[in-house]
Amino acid sequence: MYHAIVRRKVRALWRIAGDGSGNYRPAVAMAAPDLRFRFIGDGVLGAELRGPAAFADWFERANRCIPGMRLSLTDVVVKGWPWNTDVVVRLRIEATLADGSLYENEGIQWARIRWGRMVEDTVLEDTLRLQQAWERQQTATAAAVGIAVTGRG
Template structure:
């Protein structure tokens, strides 16, 4: 029963977060004050951060860099007790870049919860595809 409740909450959260336009604030509100967030890779969006404020700042930067991207939850798996719950998600990213080109990517996320608070969030995305999109966004901004 507990896992079904968590899955339902994760699906609802990603409907909000994935729509953009500041929806990430709900995820930040669920984060523990010392949340550890890692966006794996070697791109300008990569991060290894601690704390709710740094987590929120990363999302703000992401939305500023990639306005209008939508993340759609494809699958969610939950295991563990309430004091050490693991949530794994598979997401699809879709949108249009500033130069008009389409962007699509796949994301895997690994989250650890303690009593309903996110204590760790690890995100893996195709970083080559993301880096190319980041460079296109930067070039479009430079032309504007």
């Protein structure tokens, strides 16, 4: 029963946070004061940080990099008990970039929850696809305002 409740809450959270509106506040509200967040990779969104404020800042950066990102769950696995719960989410990422092209990616989130608070969150995404999308976004945005883009961001 506990696992079904957690799955339902995770799905509800992702419906809000992943609808493309940039409303990440419910995810940040779940973060424990000592949250450890990692977005694996050296690309534009790569991060290893601690705490809800830094977590919120990361979401702000993600929303600036690729506005309107939509995230949908394809699977949720829950194991453990309220004092030590692992939640693994498989997700699909989509966005329409500034040049009109479609960004599509997939990712995995592994979170650890203790007594309803997220204490650890690790996200793995195809960072090459993400980097290429960000570069297309930068080029299209710069072209829209008449600025030449050179090199990598």
